[in-house]
Structure formats: C-alpha cells, structure tokens
Amino acid sequence: DAKTTQPNSMESNEEEPVHLPCNHSTISGTDYIHWYRQLPSQGPEYVIHGLTSNVNNRMASLAIAEDRKSSTLILHRATLRDAAVYYCIQLSQGAQKLVFGQGTRLTINP
C-alpha cells in the first residue's frame, strides 16, 4: 500500500490560514492525492483531491509540487469547526480502498 508521511499534529489560530503538508515520495504518474478529514465522533469527510495541477474547492485548496512528491492542503481561513484529523492518501487509478495513515491532528485556537 502506498504510504504518505504527515506531521502528527499541528496547531493554528482561528481565522488564520493553515498549511498541512504531506510527503508522497513513491507516487507514480497516475496516482491521485486525496485528502479526507475526520471531525470528532464523525465519519471521515472528503476534502479535496488532485492529480497534477493545483485544485480549489469551497473547503480548501490543494497545492501539488511540480515533482508530485509532496502536496499541501490549504485552509484559507480556519474556523473552530476545522479542528479534525486530516488524512493525506495516495490512491492509484485502479485502487478501490483508501489507506489511512495516522494523519495530522489539527488544533484550532480561538
């Protein structure tokens, strides 16, 4: 299973941007990068995914390095509700299962 590397925890302040890094050095040309998050006492929630170019949606932005060996999830203006465990997942085109690592536990200070 493809393995990604993320910091165990990060902390930020409310209304400030947050940059969550992820390393995926074994990524192949057709592997997607997915981000999910899990809020306390809830199921995982899709955040964003991308292949090569940067992606934006209403929740976040995903910046993918040119060599694709790393990416950064950007929350533009964190709220208390963004406190969660964020998982970066490398997923090949044909793969069906999401392989969750330990993720990054994000704490947002008021």
Place this chain on the structure above:
Amino acid sequence: DSGVTQTPKHLITATGQRVTLRCSPRSGDLSVYWYQQSLDQGLQFLIQYYNGEERAKGNILERFSAQQFPDLHSELNLSSLELGDSALYFCASSVSNRGGRETQYFGPGTRLLVL
C-alpha cells in the same frame, strides 16, 4: 450529512454472538465500502462491493462477511465476536468503481462494543 446512512448507531453485545450492520449508500451510488476503526489499528479497509459483486478485499477476518443487495444496500455480518472486534464500523459509498478518480462518502458509523 453525506447521504449515507448506517444502522444501528450503537450496538452492545457479548463475546461469541453475531451481529449485522446495515448501510444504505447515497442515492445513485453503486459502490459500497466497509472500514473498521479501532484505537490500535486506526482506520482499515475491510471490503468493497460494486453493483452487488465483491470487488476488493482488505484485512477482513473470516468471521466477517458482507453482501450488497439488489437495492444496493449492504450488510456487514460479524460472527463469533471477540473483545477485539469492538470498534467503529464505517460504511462509505461512491458513484462507480473508478478508484482514484472518485470520492468516497462516509456514513456516521456504527459503534460496536463487545463485552
């Protein structure tokens, strides 16, 4: 609300018993996935069904089985339960079977406690 529903929300049972967890996918989704989340193992993929057929298998124990019915709902059966089976069980669904290109939508989970 993801649109994926799971019942029951909580389940308490004894060792050796058998339980059935139920999942209804989002309207129109053909794939259903089951995941287990325990404190020591984290979130782990168990099994996937696509349009009634098993498509992928993870570290699912032989005591566990699943199926997807013609109306696309799925059931996960856990038998000969052990204390270590206590965990959160999540169901997820996706539109089809396209792997990396697709988003999986997770349900709220069933919390199983085996005493």
